[in-house]
Amino acid sequence: xxxxxxxxxxxxxxxxxxxxxxxxxxxxxxxxxxxxxxxxxxxxxxxxxxxxxxxxxxxxxxxxxxxxxxxxxxxxxxxxxxxxxxxxxxxxxxxxxxxxxxxxxxxxxxxxxxxxxxxxxxxxxxxxxxxxxxxxxxxxxxxxxxxxxxxxxxxxxxxxxxxxxxxxxxxxxxxxxxxxxxxxxxxxxxxxxxxxxxxxxxxxxxxxxxxxxxxxxxxxxxxxxxxxxxxxxxxxxxxxxxxxxxxxxxxxxxxxxxxxxxxxxxxxxxxxxxxxxxxxxxxxxxxxxxxxxxxxxxxxxxxxxxxxxxxxxxxxxxxxxxxxxxxxxxxxxxxxxxxxxxxxxxxxxxxxxxxxxxxxxxxxxxxxxxxxxxxxxxxxxxxxxxxxxxxxxxxxxxxxxxxxxxxxxxxxxxxxxxxxxxxxxxxxxxxxxxxxxxxxxxxxxxxxxxxxxxxxxxxxxxxxxxxxxxxxxxxxxxxxxxxxxxxxxxxxxxxxxxxxxxxxxx
Numbered sequence: 193x194x195x196x197x198x199x200x201x202x203x204x205x206x207x208x209x210x211x212x213x214x215x216x217x218x219x220x221x222x223x224x225x226x227x228x229x230x231x232x233x234x235x236x237x238x239x240x241x242x243x244x245x246x247x248x249x250x251x252x253x254x255x256x257x258x259x260x261x262x263x264x265x266x267x268x269x270x271x272x273x274x275x276x277x278x279x280x281x282x283x284x285x286x287x288x289x290x291x292x293x294x295x296x297x298x299x300x301x302x303x304x305x306x307x308x309x310x311x312x313x314x315x316x317x318x319x320x321x322x323x324x325x326x327x328x329x330x331x332x333x334x335x336x337x338x339x340x341x342x343x344x345x346x347x348x349x350x351x352x353x354x355x356x357x358x359x360x361x362x363x364x365x366x367x368x369x370x371x372x373x374x375x376x377x378x379x380x381x382x383x384x385x386x387x388x389x390x391x392x393x394x395x396x397x398x399x400x401x402x403x404x405x406x407x408x409x410x411x412x413x414x415x416x417x418x419x420x421x422x423x424x425x426x427x428x429x430x431x432x433x434x435x436x437x438x439x440x441x442x443x444x445x446x447x448x449x450x451x452x453x454x455x456x457x458x459x460x461x462x463x464x465x466x467x468x469x470x471x472x473x474x475x476x477x478x479x480x481x482x483x484x485x486x487x488x489x490x491x492x493x494x495x496x497x498x499x500x501x502x503x504x505x506x507x508x509x510x511x512x513x514x515x516x517x518x519x520x521x522x523x524x525x526x527x528x529x530x531x532x533x534x535x536x537x538x539x540x541x542x543x544x545x546x547x548x549x550x551x552x553x554x555x556x557x558x559x560x561x562x563x564x565x566x567x568x569x570x571x572x573x574x575x576x577x578x579x580x581x582x583x584x585x586x587x588x589x590x591x592x593x594x595x596x597x598x599x600x601x602x603x604x605x606x607x608x609x610x611x612x613x614x615x616x617x618x619x620x621x622x623x624x625x626x627x628x629x630x631x632x633x634x635x636x637x638x639x640x641x642x643x644x645x646x647x648x649x650x651x652x653x654x655x656x657x658x659x660x661x662x663x664x665x666x667x668x669x670x671x672x673x674x675x676x677x678x679x680x681x682x683x684x685x686x687x688x689x690x691x692x693x694x695x696x697x698x
Contacts, residue, residue: 232430233370234464238300243280246461247298248305250285256301256309259461268296303362306462307355313454316353317520317544321573321677324580326359328571328681329516329540333367333440343367344440345513349478349527350520351446354455360442360518361459361467367440371469374460375428380452383445383476383484434469442471447521449475478521482530486510512536520544525554532563532684541565541682548572551585551680558682565682574676583678 241247241260249255249268257266257274264276272293279288279298287295301309304319317325333344344367351357446452452475460468474481489510516539517531524543535541543554551570558565571580 232372234373234466236370236464236466238463239284241279241282241284241298241300242464245464246301246306247279248301248309249274250297250299254305254309256305257298268293272296274298300463303358303462307353307358310458310461312353313451314352316355318355319359322356322359324571324573325356325518325542325544325679326363328569328580328679329363329518329542331360331363331516333364335367335369336439339437341439342513343438344515346440346442346516346518347478347514347531348442348444348518348520349524349531350518351444351452351455351473352520354444354458356518356520357442357444357455357471358459358462358467361470364440364442364470365467368438368470369434370466372430372434373427374465374468375431376424377428378453378456380449380456380473380475382449383474383480431469435472438469440470443474443481444471445474445476445478445481447475447477451475478519478527479530482534485513485534489513510534512539514539516540516542518542518544525550525557528554528557528565529561529563532565535684537684537686539684541684543680543682544677545680546677548583548585548678551583551678554680554682555585564685566685568681568683571679571681572677573679580679585680 235242243260243262245260247257247260249257249266251269257279258264260276260280262277262280266274266276268274268290272290274288274290274296282288282298284299285297287297289295307316307319307322331344331346344364346360346364348357348360444452444455446455452473456468456471456473459465459471512534514531514535517535519527519531519542521527524545528541528543531541543551545551545554548570555567557563558567567585570583570585572583573580
């Protein structure tokens with residue numbers, strides 16, 4: 193009633209109109225012109241089901257629908273069929289009738305359900321293990337409008353299904369804004385475009401045409417609305433401009449182009465691609481990616497502080513730019529030297545392997561190459577292990593009885609103190625000694641002329657017997673959840689003695 197009286201007074205002129213709440217010359221207006229550029233964003237209202245979404249059909253065995261399309265349909269239980277036209281525009285968990293059978297409730301899948309229910313080309317890292325790996329990396333991001341601040345960059349070598357990629361992209365979402373609508377064409381960059389004539393021609397045709405050729409499309413193509421060529425070019429330009437101002441980026445590399453395309457489709461299909469802008473996809477060897485990044489950044493930067501060598505033998509000077517690196521691929525230990533050269537000081541390296549002996553291979557290579565990495569922990573993953581089981585992985589050998597006797601006698605076999613030391617050391621026969629001490633004992637043994645022939649003969653016989661044999665230790669898992677594995681975490685250090693030692697070895 194009071195508002196109605198105020199409106200009548202304004203119309204009759206009995207009282208002066210109230211002054212505007214915001215003055216015309218607002219001090220905040222000039223700052224908007226110099227702020228970050230604004231881009232159109234995707235629809236993030238997930239209370240409704242839109243065209244292109246993938247929904248979960250609730251039930252005893254939840255199933256994932258195909259991308260919702262006008263005129264499409266999805267088969268339900270007991271011969272039922274759901275029409276997509278009746279789903280698009282409905283609220284989440286509304287009862288949707290089928291032409292036969294009971295009604296259904298549909299909702300957006302969680303990240304765990306999405307990873308488990310989507311079709312796969314390779315075995316994924318399930319959400320329980322992926323969440324633990326992300327927590328071990330301890331990633332912290334915050335939005336920043338400083339254009340001089342370098343972005344947080346993460347390398348994932350071995351994209352696979354894209355499960356870990358999605359979990360990493362969700363972890364860094366706070367540093368970036370909501371992405372604009374992504375282009376319909378694939379954004380996977382092929383690091384080896386000349387691997388086959390068909391792939392080279394397909395890459396050339398995709399670069400010249402705004403729409404992807406039929407030979408590059410996969411059965412799981414990203415659901416997008418067809419756009420005219422002009423709109424596609426505009427969308428690509430807006431997408432590239434938005435990518436240039438990101439403050440957190442994930443570089444994921446897979447050796448197979450088809451697998452990389454499938455992972456890109458998976459990331460785009462989750463929640464309308466809300467995390468797709470945080471990831472750059474590449475196909476090819478990770479060594480090639482490291483070399484290409486070194487060359488590109490060394491040309492663009494005027495100065496650098498770190499000098500490394502690429503795989504071609506050419507010297508490329510570049511500042512380390514990776515804050516985190518994850519290796520999930522066969523023979524991961526062979527890629528550690530390449531990744532370490534571009535890992536920042538205090539950066540973390542995570543290696544995921546199915547066998548604990550492969551963690552030992554990583555430890556051996558780091559020791560042999562004298563890389564500036566310090567092991568923090570080794571965690572076992574698997575079904576029934578909530579937060580991971582810690583493992584003690586290090587180089588150690590069992591002491592020899594003769595060596596214990598010689599070190600315990602002290603030159604006088606009849607002394608009581610020497611006998612006590614021998615007995616004590618024999619009781620502790622299960623103890624181990626560090627690898628540095630083992631190396632000294634090995635050098636002394638090798639210098640002895642009497643023991644050298646026997647040791648060489650034993651080594652030759654052992655090599656003949658154990659050639660091409662690798663001890664594999666992995667946990668047993670169930671038929672449905674193909675989990676398990678080991679994660680080793682190393683941190684890069686740059687102490688003065690480590691720097692000098694690495695430079696001398698180089």
